[in-house]
Each structure stands twice: as structure tokens, then as C-alpha cells.
Amino acid sequence: xxxxxxxxxxxxxxxxxxxxxxxxxxxxxxxxxxxxxxxxxxxxxxxxxxxxxxxxxxxxxxxxxxxxxxxxxxxxxxxxxxxxxxxxxxxxxxxxxxxxxxxxxxxxxxxxxxxxxxxxxxxxxxxxxxxxxxxxxxxxxxxxxxxxxxxxxxxxxxxxxxxxxxxxxxxxxxxxxxxxxxxxxxxxxxxxxxxxxxxxxxxxx
Amino acid sequence: xxxxxxxxxxxxxxxxxxxxxxxxxxxxxxxxxxxxxxxxxxxxxxxxxxxxxxxxxxxxxxxxxxxxxxxxxxxxxxxxxxxxxxxxxxxxxxxxxxxxxxxxxxxxxxxxxxxxxxxxxxxxxxxxxxxxxxxxxxxxxxxxxxxxxxxxxxxxxxxxxxxxxxxxxxxxxxxxxxxxxxxxxxxxxxxxxxxxxxxxxxxxxxxxxxxxxxxxxxxxxxxxxxxxxxxxxxxxxxxxxxxxxxxxxxxxxxxxxxxxxxxxxxxxxxxxxxxxxxxxxxxxxxxxxxxxxxxxxxxxxxxxxxxxxxxxxxxxxxxxxxxxxxxxxxxxxxxxxxxxxxxxxxxxxxxxxxxxxxxxxxxxxxxxxxxxxxxxxxxxxxxxxxxxxxxxxxxxxxxxxxxxxxxxxxxxxxxxxxxxxxxxxxxxxxxxxxxxxxxxxxxxxxxxxxxxxxxxxxxxxxxxxxxxxxxxxxxxxxxxxxxxxxxxxxxxxxxxxxxxxxxxxxxxxxxxxxxxxxxxxxxxxxxxxxxxxxxxxxxxxx
Numbered sequence: 001x002x003x004x005x006x007x008x009x010x011x012x013x014x015x016x017x018x019x020x021x022x023x024x025x026x027x028x029x030x031x032x033x034x035x036x037x038x039x040x041x042x043x044x045x046x047x048x049x050x051x052x053x054x055x056x057x058x059x060x061x062x063x064x065x066x067x068x069x070x071x072x073x074x075x076x077x078x079x080x081x082x083x084x085x086x087x088x089x090x091x092x093x094x095x096x097x098x099x100x101x102x103x104x105x106x107x108x109x110x111x112x113x114x115x116x117x118x119x120x121x122x123x124x125x126x127x128x129x130x131x132x133x134x135x136x137x138x139x140x141x142x143x144x145x146x147x148x149x150x151x152x153x154x155x156x157x158x159x160x161x162x163x164x165x166x167x168x169x170x171x172x173x174x175x176x177x178x179x180x181x182x183x184x185x186x187x188x189x190x191x192x193x194x195x196x197x198x199x200x201x202x203x204x205x
Numbered sequence: 206x207x208x209x210x211x212x213x214x215x216x217x218x219x220x221x222x223x224x225x226x227x228x229x230x231x232x233x234x235x236x237x238x239x240x241x242x243x244x245x246x247x248x249x250x251x252x253x254x255x256x257x258x259x260x261x262x263x264x265x266x267x268x269x270x271x272x273x274x275x276x277x278x279x280x281x282x283x284x285x286x287x288x289x290x291x292x293x294x295x296x297x298x299x300x301x302x303x304x305x306x307x308x309x310x311x312x313x314x315x316x317x318x319x320x321x322x323x324x325x326x327x328x329x330x331x332x333x334x335x336x337x338x339x340x341x342x343x344x345x346x347x348x349x350x351x352x353x354x355x356x357x358x359x360x361x362x363x364x365x366x367x368x369x370x371x372x373x374x375x376x377x378x379x380x381x382x383x384x385x386x387x388x389x390x391x392x393x394x395x396x397x398x399x400x401x402x403x404x405x406x407x408x409x410x411x412x413x414x415x416x417x418x419x420x421x422x423x424x425x426x427x428x429x430x431x432x433x434x435x436x437x438x439x440x441x442x443x444x445x446x447x448x449x450x451x452x453x454x455x456x457x458x459x460x461x462x463x464x465x466x467x468x469x470x471x472x473x474x475x476x477x478x479x480x481x482x483x484x485x486x487x488x489x490x491x492x493x494x495x496x497x498x499x500x501x502x503x504x505x506x507x508x509x510x511x512x513x514x515x516x517x518x519x520x521x522x523x524x525x526x527x528x529x530x531x532x533x534x535x536x537x538x539x540x541x542x543x544x545x546x547x548x549x550x551x552x553x554x555x556x557x558x559x560x561x562x563x564x565x566x567x568x569x570x571x572x573x574x575x576x577x578x579x580x581x582x583x584x585x586x587x588x589x590x591x592x593x594x595x596x597x598x599x600x601x602x603x604x605x606x607x608x609x610x611x612x613x614x615x616x617x618x619x620x621x622x623x624x625x626x627x628x629x630x631x632x633x634x635x636x637x638x639x640x641x642x643x644x645x646x647x648x649x650x651x652x653x654x655x656x657x658x659x660x661x662x663x664x665x666x667x668x669x670x671x672x673x674x675x676x677x678x679x680x681x682x683x684x685x686x687x688x689x690x691x692x693x694x695x696x697x698x699x700x701x702x703x704x705x706x707x708x709x710x711x712x713x714x715x716x717x718x719x720x721x722x723x724x725x726x727x728x729x730x731x732x733x734x735x736x737x738x739x740x741x742x743x744x745x746x747x
Contacts, residue, residue: 054389054497074392074497081393086386091408100404101394147394 005030007183008051008151013060015046022046024060026202030150033177033184035198042205044187045084048153051185052081064151080149082157087140088128094139095124101147114142117172119165133160141169145176152177154186158193170197239571246565246630247590250597253605254465257458260608266459270467279467282443285357285432286425289364293421294414296365297372300516303509304373305380306501315517316377319370321730321737322520324683326690327430328710329726329733330366333523334359334435335714336723343526359435364428368421370520379413380406388497401499419479423472423596430692434714444468449600465601472596477589524730527723544706544728551689551705552732554625559684561629563677566591566636573641574648592634599631603697620698627698628688635687639680640673647672675743682740686733706732 007030015022022043028034036044049055051062053074062069069077080101088097098115099106115121118138128136137160144152157173158166174197177184188194194201269275304312322330337343338354345352354362383405391401429445436442442450444464451461501509569591576584594602606623610616616623647669692707699708706729713722 052393054392074389075395079393083386083389083393086384086390089387089390089404089408092404100396100400103395 007032007065008185009061009063010047010051011061011063013047013050013057013062015043015050015055015057017043017046021058024050024204028183028185030065030183031178031181032200033174033186033198035194035201036185036187036204037189037194037201038204044204045155047204048081048155048185048187051077051151052079052153053077077151078149079151079153080144080147081153082140082144082155084155084159087144088136090128092127093124094120094126094128094131097128098124098139098143101143103148107146110146111142114146114172114176115139118142118169134162134165137161138165138169141173145173145180145182150182152182152184154184156187156189158188158190167196173197236572236575239568239573242565242568243572243587243590246569246594246633249606249626249630250593250602252609253597253602254462256605256607256609257462257465257601260458266457266463269460269463275463275467277440278442278444278447278464281441282426282468283471285360285364285441285443286422286428288357289361289368289425290418290421292361292365293368293372294417296516297369297376298410299509299512300369301373301376301380303513304377306498307506307509309510309513311517315513316374317737317741318517318520319374320741321734323367323371323374324686324690324737325367325733326692326707326729327363327367328434328690328692328707328714329527329730330363330523331431331434332710332714332719332722332726333526334363334366336526336529336719337523338362343529344522355435356441360428360431360441363431363435364421364425366520366523367431368424369516372417372421373516375413375417376410379410383409385497388499391499392497398499416479419475423475423479426472426475427468427596427598429600445598445600448598452600452604461601461604465598468598469596473589473593476592476596477585527727527730529723541724544709544725547704547706547709547725548728548732550703551707551729554621554628554703554705555685555688558625558628558632558688559681561625562632562636562684562688563640563681565629566633566640566680569633570637570640570644573637574644577645578648578652591637594631595634599693602631603627603694607697616698617700620700621703623698624691624694624703627694628691631691631694632684632687636680636684639683640676643673643676678743679740682736682743686736689729689733 006027008026008028010024010026013024015024024043024047036047038044046055050057051069053069053072057070064078088094089100098111112121115124118141120135120138120142123131123135123139128139131139137157141154141157144154154173158169161169170193173184176182186193186198303309304315309315334354335342338345338348338352338359340354342354345354352358387405391405396404426443427445428443429449432441432443432446433449436446444467448461448464448468451457451464573584573587573591575581576587581587606627607616610623651668651672690707691705692711695703695705695708696711699705704712706725710722710725710729713719713725
């Protein structure tokens with residue numbers, strides 16, 4: 001997307017993990033979908049956590065639309081992130097979980113459409129403990145994509161899904177992100193995710 | 206007695222225990238000796254009631270239920286227990302939050318002080334409160350002419366001083382079990398402070414609040430020493446004190462029985478309800494990492510510091526007031542050696558009672574573990590029987606057994622044996638509550654593995670002991686502290702040859718020798734503080 005402005009800049013970022021420095025340098029355009037790949041332990045999830053505000057870098061800077069993100073606490077960054085796990089409050093129903101993370105009232109229509117598309121409409125009154133790993137992940141994907149944040153970070157979002165639901169989820173994520181103009185970074189080990197969803201891939205390490 | 210047998214089972218632990226139960230095969234914990242111990246402590250209670258009924262030849266006096274005297278006592282018992290519970294929890298919650306969300310100076314010492322406050326013998330607290338807020342108390346001139354410690358005021362203050370520190374520790378523990386991942390998720394979802402409270406904090410505290418409410422209510426409902434010392438007249442009397450008065454002044458056994466049955470029924474019902482209140486529903490893995498706990502704003506930080514400081518002061522003042530009591534009168538005639546024999550007697554009796562209680566609790570937990578592993582339907586009954594002493598009126602049990610045994614054995618000679626036995630029996634519920642969660646956790650984690658590895662009994666003991674040792678030692682220390690404070694049982698079965706420190710304090714206070722009472726209270730407090738300090742040091746090392 002050479003014509004769109006650069007929205008996310010990660011400049012000379014250094015994060016120490018297990019006494020090992022990890023170096024990052026990347027520029028992402030607004031509305032772009034970028035897959036981040038690399039072998040295990042190379043620091044893919046660490047990068048997403050640093051952008052979201054859960055890991056403090058030793059050096060460098062992260063800018064969103066020209067604004068320095070590192071100065072902001074996690075809850076003030078323009079980011080919606082999907083973790084590898086622990087995305088849902090176990091003691092709340094799926095429906096209540098879906099409604100969290102919105103400034104005002106949750107967009108019920110969009111949430112209902114997302115649930116229908118990813119086939120979790122029947123699960124709304126259950127608690128997360130009653131769902132399978134794939135169902136939990138789909139619920140969390142719906143909420144993450146529909147939150148009003150412009151920057152979406154997905155850490156292995158489709159890892160728990162079977163091939164059929166994976167395809168549905170990939171399509172829905174791609175369509176929703178493009179329709180709403182979100183910038184999306186996803187960590188994945190699957191080449192299919194890159195070819196079907198991403199505009200480009202970044203290889204770390 | 207001011208501690209409460211609370212523990213919050215983790216649902217995942219229970220689920221694992223049930224899972225492990227499916228693998229329960231040939232070797233299950235030997236439960237016969239445990240069942241025998243359970244029958245023995247149940248028989249003790251039954252014998253006490255039998256003793257009372259048999260002596261009078263009459264049952265309870267049910268006419269009493271419609272009399273205004275009974276109704277006012279019942280209402281007061283409920284009212285003071287409700288208010289004490291409410292006050293203890295409302296004051297404990299913000300202090301627990303202050304400790305959780307911010308760094309407070311001397312937090313570790315403060316938590317030791319909390320432990321000391323809730324295991325401190327009631328008489329020590331009462332002596333301190335009288336020195337502080339009584340007629341000639343240090344702070345009384347500041348409280349106006351209408352101030353009176355005796356009555357509902359004093360009862361509420363004493364109950365709050367005893368139970369709030371315990372509530373602080375339990376609520377703090379519940380807050381510390383909030384998984385870091387929940388705070389990360391809350392931050393990621395940009396939850397407001399109100400949403401964090403509603404969605405993260407309150408659900409984490411719900412089970413603790415429910416159980417604490419129930420236990421503090423039961424303890425205050427059954428309160429004896431506090432109400433006896435600070436209550437006054439029929440307008441400030443609880444069922445337990447009314448039982449004592451019915452037995453001591455009128456020897457009206459039908460009335461005492463009616464009151465006892467009422468107390469047993471109400472406290473027992475509530476106790477059963479607490480048991481059903483369930484445990485925490487946090488299924489996420491607990492972590493010790495506390496990286497993302499929200500940081501309070503400057504105003505909240507100041508508020509937390511202020512509340513924390515006030516609470517520490519409120520807990521310390523009754524203890525410090527004891528020092529002032531020493532100056533109030535002439536101690537020149539007092540011989541410190543007079544404290545030596547009661548101190549040694551107290552330590553010996555409490556040590557033996559603690560040892561007996563923990564041994565019996567250990568045995569009783571065998572069938573309970575087995576019932577849990579094999580999902581017996583009788584589990585709630587076993588649980589109730591094991592902890593029923595908490596709701597059975599101590600005064601009725603002591604007096605009932607006294608009447609039963611008086612014509613049968615030489616109580617002058619064997620009275621102290623009964624003191625030992627009854628003290629042990631009454632603290633068993635606390636020992637069970639201390640050991641139970643750790644043993645169930647062991648079963649959940651390692652029962653299947655032990656079975657799979659075909660461990661012998663000796664090997665099972667060798668694997669269990671290192672796991673249970675810290676809980677076992679803590680439990681012993683707590684039982685020792687609880688037994689040290691007994692007044693009710695020694696009042697019935699004691700004799701002049703075996704004076705304990707609490708009984709000595711009671712005697713001094715009864716004859717207005719406040720300086721001596723303060724000195725003896727300080728000695729008892731010192732023993733308790735040393736025990737708490739040793740116990741906490743040991744716990745941290747483990």
C-alpha cells in the first residue's frame with residue numbers, strides 16, 4: 001500500500017527477553033494487513049505485547065499516526081489485541097464478554113452478525129468454561145475486530161480452529177478489517193493465512 | 206475465640222479432585238480411625254445434651270419462645286451479629302484494597318498484627334478496650350459525656366477489633382488470587398475503574414465476602430466473653446450469655462435447653478448455607494506475577510495510606526493501652542512470680558489441646574478426603590459433623606458434660622483432663638479448615654499419580670509430609686493460640702490448683718485489680734505475639 005500514509009512505525013526497538021536483545025524495525029501503512037512470521041521464540045508475540053503496552057522496551061520508539069505510544073499506558077493506546085489465551089472472563093457469559101471493551105453501548109447488530117458469521121450465536125448464554133478452545137477463540141476474535149480501536153493485533157488467532165471454521169474466520173476477519181479500514185498485524189505460523197488474508201508478510205529473526 | 210475456619214476452594218482444584226476420584230482404586234486413605242474420631246466428637250456433644258435433659262427430666266421449655274424476654278434476646282443476638290459483620294467487612298475491604306493496590310509501609314508487620322489481633326484471647330482485648338474507652342479510659346474524655354463502652358457500643362467495637370483483621374487477610378488473599386491475565390485483559394479492554402471493580406474485583410471477592418459474612422455472623426452470634434464483659438442487662442444479652450445466666454443463676458435447665466436449641470438451629474442453618482455458598486470461580490491459572498495490577502491515582506493513594514494508618518492505629522491502641530494500665534495503681538505488692546505458674550499451666554494445657562485437636566482433625570479428614578475422591582453422597586454430613594462444634598454452644602457442652610460426669614467421676618481430680626479434651630474438641634473445626642484445603646489439593650494433584658506409582662503407605666506418607674508440613678505447623682500454632690484464650694471451659698471444670706492466665710485475668714478484672722489484670726494480659730499477649738512471629742517466620746521460610 002505505497003499510496004497510504006505510514007500509520008505504525010517501530011523504530012530501532014530493542015526488547016530484552018531472557019537476557020537476549022530482540023531488535024525490531026518496521027513500518028505499516030494505514031489499513032494494511034500484515035502477517036508476522038518467524039520461528040518460535042524469535043519474539044513475535046513480544047512485539048505485539050510491546051505495541052499493546054504490556055512489555056516495556058529498553059530502546060527505540062513506537063509511533064501510531066505520529067504519536068509516541070510508549071509514553072501511554074496500555075489502556076490508553078489505540079489498540080485491540082487478541083492474546084493467545086485468557087481473552088475471556090471465565091465468570092461472565094459469552095454475551096457479557098462480547099459487550100466489553102466499547103466506549104459506549106456495544107454494537108449489538110454488528111456483534112450479532114459476527115456471531116452468526118462465525119457460528120457462535122447459540123453460545124451467547126454459556127460461560128467460557130462451557131466452550132471448546134475454537135469456540136472461545138472465535139468469540140474473542142469477534143470482539144477484538146469490532147472494538148473501535150484502529151490498530152488490531154492478533155496473536156495466532158486461528159491456531160485452535162479446524163480447517164472449515166478457520167476458512168470462515170479468515171474470510172470474516174479480512175472482510176471486517178478492510179470494511180472498517182483497520183490496520184491489522186497478525187502473528188501466524190500458517191502460510192495459508194498469509195496468502196488468504198495478508199497484504200504482505202514480515203519474517204522476524 | 207475469634208478466628209474463623211475459612212478457606213476458599215478453587216473450583217479447578219475441586220474439578221481435579223473429582224477427576225482424580227475416578228482413578229481412586231485400591232488404596233484409599235484409611236478412614237476407619239477417622240470415622241471413629243468423628244463419632245467420638247459427635248458423642249461428646251450428644252452426651253452434653255443428654256446430660257442436661259436427663260438431669261432435669263424435662264425437655265426444652267417451648268413456652269419461652271413466645272415470651273418477650275426470649276424474643277428480645279434473640280433479636281439482640283441477631284442485631285449485634287449483623288452489625289458486627291457489616292462493620293468488620295466494610296472496614297476490612299478498603300484496607301485490603303489499600304494493601305493490594307499500593308505499597309504500604311510495614312505491610313508484612315501489619316499482616317502479623319492482623320493475625321495476632323484475631324487470635325488474641327478475647328479477655329486481653331477487653332482489658333485493653335476498658336483501659337482505652339472504659340469509664341476512666343485514656344480516650345474517654347474525648348468522647349463526650351454520653352459515651353458508654355458497655356452495651357451495644359462496646360460489643361460492636363470488640364467484635365470488629367477481633368474479626369476485621371481476619372477479614373482483611375482473607376480479602377487480601379482473595380484479591381491476590383486474581384490472575385495477572387485478568388488485569389491484562391481489563392487494561393486491554395480499557396475498562397473504567399468502576400468496570401474493573403464490577404467485572405474483576407467483586408467476582409473475585411464474592412465467595413470470600415459470602416463466607417466471611419457467614420462465619421463472622423456465626424462467631425458474633427455465639428459470642429460469649431465479649432458480651433459477658435461488655436454487655437449488660439437483658440437489653441444487651443446474647444443467647445450464649447443467656448444460657449450461662451439460666452444455668453448459673455437460676456439453674457433453669459429447660460430454659461437453657463430452649464435457648465441452646467435456638468442457637469444451634471440458627472447458627473447451624475447458617476453454617477450449612479455458608480458451606481453451600483461455594484468457592485471461587487476463577488478458573489485461570491493463579492500466578493504470583495503482579496505486573497499489571499492497576500495503579501491507583503494520587504487521591505486514592507492518599508486515601509489508602511490514611512485508611513491503612515487508621516486501621517493499624519485502631520488495632521494497636523487496645524494493646525498499647527495495657528501498658529498504661531500498669532501505671533494506674535500500685536504494683537509494689539504484686540509478685541511477678543504469681544504469673545509463672547498460670548503461664549506454664551496455660552502453655553502446657555494449650556500445647557496438649559492443640560496436639561490433640563490436630564491429631565483428631567487429621568484422623569477426621571481421612572474419611573472426608575475419601576468421600577471427596579469417591580464422590581460419596583455423605584460428604585456434606587461428614588463435613589457438618591466435623592465442624593459442628595463451631596455452632597454448638599460451648600457453654601451448653603461444658604455444663605452438660607459437667608452435670609453428666611459429676612456423679613460418675615472425681616472432677617476435682619480429672620477436671621483438667623476435661624478442660625484439655627473440651628478445648629481440643631472446640632478447636633477441631635479450625636484445625637480442619639486449616640488442613641483441609643492443602644490435603645484436598647494434594648489429593649487433586651497427586652492421588653492419581655500415587656495410585657499409578659503404586660506407592661506403599663510409608664511412601665505415601667513420605668510424599669505427603671513435605672507437602673503438608675507448613676500447613677501442619679501453622680495449624681498447630683493457631684490451635685495453640687486459640688486454646689490459650691479459653692475462659693468458658695476452665696470456668697466450669699477448672700480448680701484452684703490449675704489457674705490459667707486468662708482465668709487469672711478474669712479474677713483480677715472481677716476484683717478491679719486493673720494493674721494486675723493489665724500485667725497478666727500483657728504476658729498473655731507477649732506469648733501470643735511470640736507464637737505468631739515464630740509461625741509467620743516459619744511459614745515464610747517454607
